Amino acid sequence: MTSATHAEVAALLERAHRIGSDPRNTNYAGGNTSAKATETDPVTGGEAELLWVKGSGGDLGTLTEAGLAVLRLDRVRALKDVYPGVEREDEMVSAFDYCLHGKGGAAPSIDTAMHALVEAAHVDHLHPDSGIALACAADGEKLTAECFGDKVAWVGWRRPGFQLGLDIAAVKEANPQAVGVILGGHGITAWGDTSEECERNALWMIRTAETFLEERGKAEPFGPVLPGREALDPEARRERAAALAPVIRGLASTDRPQVGHFTDAAHVLDFLSRAEHPRLAALGTSCPDHFLRTKVSPLVLDLPADAPLEEAVARLQELHEEYRDAYRAYYERHAIPGSPAMRGADPAIVLVPGVGMFSFGKDKQTARVAAEFYLNAVNVMRGAEAVSSYAPIDEAEKFRIEYWELEEAKLRRMPEPKALATRVALVTGAGSGIGKAIAHRLVAEGACVVVADLDTANAQAVAEDLGGPDKAVAVTVDVTSEEQIAEAFKAAALAFGGVDLVVNNAGISISKPLLETTARDWDLQHDIMARGSFLVSREAARVMRAQGLGGDIVYIASKNAVFAGPNNIAYSATKADQAHQVRLLAAELGEHGIRVNGVNPDGVVRGSGIFAAGWGAQRAATYGIEEEKLGEFYAQRTILKREVLPEHVANAVFALTGGDLTHTTGLHIPVDAGVAAAFLR
Structure with missing residues (x-):
């Protein structure tokens, strides 16, 4: 691993921390940043052009040098000559291992090609709600032009990978005035000649999109309030949520045990109170980072907020069976020979109008982050519906992401769960x-x-x-x-x-x-x-x-x-x-x-x-010994003579x-x- 004292590495980490500390810029563990620079090759003594890029599974806000993959740029760029085409592009990820520089560092992610092939010293790939709203709008390309003019280009949906890196590099070369691109159905990518310029361009894209959505958007993108779906008062919400949580957790743990998380954030309650929430929830999330954690769609209770508890429980049980049947059908529609086995048919997100959102995962952090991602998805839907209509990538593409062999490989690399995990x-x-x-x-x-x-x-x-x-x-x-x-x-x-x-x-x-x-x-x-x-x-x-x-x-x-x-x-x-x-x-x-x-x-x-509260003194008096010797006394009267x-x-x-x-x-x-x-x- 190269030294963290390299100026470009230090600038990259500082930039990542600033960007990752603000949820408006990107979601937890989402997006990646990179820097290119030269450093002395320890073997030849000559100059080697290197790429430092956030590795697989890291988080920008807490990124360290150990979380960076370091690759030789000449070798990554040489992969263009052996690229076998989009049908076999997954093979390129293992090829990155042969481009690494030195020991240590993180595993290169699927987005490595994007950072390596774009001709810019610094590149940021992020998932801001405002950018994804444009990316998931039905007329996103037109809106991107209206929002940014020719300073931001449009790249249609393509699954992350080597081909997407080639596409973005070509768009940048064809649009020298552009500072970044909107990736259809996905997010944004920005670049710059310096770390400061790259960060400035990325934040300009995010804030400009926010302003565009706010100024151009209609007042109630989710429609009018649905009678009976208004938020219960805080205490009633808490009581209902506490009563439902064990039931919902049991349903969500049908295939494998899960830990739960509950939130009654204002944005969630507002979304669930509106007339359009059933339609939008059924469309599912879009950004790959979202639905990998939330599944393609949530389970939504379709009863008034104040329905009797027994009725709500019975309906949740019915909806859960319907959800499982629908998920199995989704898997069977799109699975091909060699697809990973279905991982489970239970929902990761359960929405209860008037009460809030329940989310589930293998541990508390995973469950909490799933909720944060669905809240991101709600924000995306709001933005897209405000200026157009929400149009996520189609179901077949979602399946390709969810059951991607590269994602499966990442899951296989995870450590075995501890004995009491999920309990x-x-x-x-x-x-x-x-x-x-x-x-x-x-x-x-x-x-x-x-x-x-x-x-x-x-x-x-x-x-x-x-x-x-x-x-x-x-x-x-x-x-x-x-x-x-x-x-x-x-x-x-x-x-x-x-x-x-x-x-x-x-x-x-x-x-x-x-x-x-x-x-x-x-x-x-x-x-x-x-x-x-x-x-x-x-x-x-x-x-x-x-x-x-x-x-x-x-x-x-x-x-x-x-x-x-x-x-x-x-x-x-x-x-x-x-x-x-x-x-x-x-x-x-x-x-x-x-x-x-x-x-x-x-x-x-x-x-x-x-014993510290007086029992020790009482027992010591009973046995006629000093209190500080009580432990030794008890030990000596045992068979093992151990305290x-x-x-x-x-x-x-x-x-x-x-x-x-x-x-x-x-x-x-x-x-x-x-x-x-x-x-x-």
């Missing part, structure tokens, strides 16, 4: 101690986690430490409150689409002899752990049954559930209650694919919120839920380093 977990008492360790382990294994804790600040700190909202969200929960528990599960549904894995970990410990244990002590201990676990499990079962995806409920019980120790009546009785809840719920929920298991820790002193840490409990939770124990329910796993008196019988 959403809710962990109570996750702001510290064992719960915090469990949350960390679950996220490390690919899960999204709802960090539930009575201490809001602790929950927020843990969620932030886990990676923020694409990985974890914090909720404040007093597990004795039915209302707060219900709100926590609503938050999970809105953040990730539902819940698959619940860990009942919240608790306190009161260590007193029988005669000193008050009724209040007894009630508080049971309210938090026995009643709290029951309430959380009940809400979990409600959501999991609505999803229809099965699930896991894990109780963090205790060795004390089966071992009779001194001065521990309230705590140990509560743990015995939790242990039997495991057995009862395992028997009841198994028919729904919900497994219920438990973990019985003992002596978790270091890192434990319970138990929160991470060991987290390991057990993963063992129960990570996919290997698929036929296990009603089990309690001891994590106590071996206490013979607590062996399960």
